Amino acid sequence: MPDLDTGHLFLTTLAPIKAGKAGDGSNTSCEQKVRATLAMLPTALQSPATQNTGLNSPFSRNKRTHLARMFVLGDVIYNGRNAQNPVVATAKGINPVEPQEIDKLNAAYLVFCADIDAVTEDGAPLPHNLTAEEQTEVRKSYARKLWDTMGPELEEIYRNCVGFDGVNSADGFAEYLDRCHVETTMPFHDYYLKLPKFNELSVPKLLAAILVPAGIGLLALVLWLFGMSSVLGISTLLLFVLGFIIAVVAAVLSARYALSNGSKPLPPGEYDDLPSVLKALYVQQTFADFAIDHQGADADKIYEDFGAFLETHKPADKMSPTQNPGVISIAAEGGLSS
Known part of the structure; x- marks a missing residue:
């Protein structure tokens, strides 16, 4: 799309x-x-x-x-x-x-x-x-x-x-x-942590939907040319015509399905919105400082301070506190949004 x-x-x-x-x-x-x-x-x-x-x-x-x-x-x-x-x-x-x-x-x-x-x-x-x-x-x-x-x-x-x-x-x-809007099909970025399931086509099934009736129609035509007027009580000439029509319809529908499938947008990543990206940068920096400050600390101290870290920095709240847009780090002037 x-x-x-x-x-x-x-x-x-x-x-x-x-x-x-x-x-x-x-x-x-x-x-x-x-x-x-x-x-x-x-x-x-x-x-x-x-x-x-x-x-x-x-x-x-x-x-x-x-x-x-x-x-x-x-x-x-x-x-x-x-x-x-x-x-x-x-x-x-x-x-x-x-x-x-x-x-x-x-x-x-x-x-x-x-x-x-x-x-x-x-x-x-x-x-x-x-x-x-x-x-x-x-x-x-x-x-x-x-x-x-x-x-x-x-x-x-x-x-x-x-x-x-x-x-x-x-x-x-x-x-x-x-x-002034002009449509575009050129995306500029993605933040995927893992690739999504793409809108893949089931090519064997689509080919079967076209080739099977086409093959039946072709076989019926050959039988009719060799003088066999019917198979199982069905006219071979009628079978050829029906097989050809079904194959053409299946080809048109398959093409439309392929185009429709290709126009579907990819799903968003789990943390693709800008507030989540900014929050991820914020947590990355604050947690790096936490890890450096607690080098050599005992387990009880780390456990207690990490609880305080979660309460202060609220990793689950992507809106605040966080890094502001347009800055390279929270240490920059105006880089922190609380």
């Missing part, structure tokens, strides 16, 4: 950028204004260099975004001439020197890609499947969350895009972003 896999939505939107100058009184084009604004957006605090800035990515202000990327697509890439057989081209009178038509975008586009939990409430269980309407509601819920947590940044970026004029609320931004 497009967009949905492993309980996540792989959101992709393309917003056309206005032609001409930006409306800020400068001579800067809207496209260049978008590029400059994106260049000034801080990244996550994921390295010593970025930690020293003290500015975290605005996408870290919510707990649904696993990955996010914004960039300007000025035009599509030219991949060269379409390959063709030179003999056939010569026979058709095609001159290889003459340029072929190439694809061009009608405007520069602001591309926004995000890997998000397919939920409408932070920390909710990841779904195994969603209808098209449910996917739309998830996208809109996420867009409203973005507006509530980073509205000024979004307004500064999207004000240079076509159709954004008049958008000044979370609901308005959700509707706008949904109009």
Whole structure:
């Protein structure tokens, strides 16, 4: 299914950028204004260099975004001439020197890609499947969350895009972003601790459903050609026709089943949602400190302190205490959420 896999939505939107100058009184084009604004957006605090800035990515202000990327697509890439057989081209009178038509975008586009939990409430269980309407509601819920947590940044970026004029609320931004939505079948990540049971096809059964009636029909045809008009009181010609029809129907149904089976999204992993990932990082770090601090301690001391560890850090509660999004560790500034 497009967009949905492993309980996540792989959101992709393309917003056309206005032609001409930006409306800020400068001579800067809207496209260049978008590029400059994106260049000034801080990244996550994921390295010593970025930690020293003290500015975290605005996408870290919510707990649904696993990955996010914004960039300007000025035009599509030219991949060269379409390959063709030179003999056939010569026979058709095609001159290889003459340029072929190439694809061009009608405007520069602001591309926004995000890997998000397919939920409408932070920390909710990841779904195994969603209808098209449910996917739309998830996208809109996420867009409203973005507006509530980073509205000024979004307004500064999207004000240079076509159709954004008049958008000044979370609901308005959700509707706008949904109009820019483009389906994708390219997932960006997975956190599987163990691979799920894939949607495997029972190929022998599908082949048997096609080949058995086809074989019976073919055998009946051979018998009819050799003068045997019936078998067990059934006309061999009728048996051939029925066998052929059943085989064709079985082939069509098998193809539809294979396509339907292939479009099913993979189930979410046990700890695939962002709050669980952040909690796992938090527990990993706090337990590592616990293990180091209790080297050489006696069993009673370890038992007593581990009980206190469980009570303090609450491993079963994925929402709190935990590591905040966008930081490399809980030791970083703003890295701990209690």
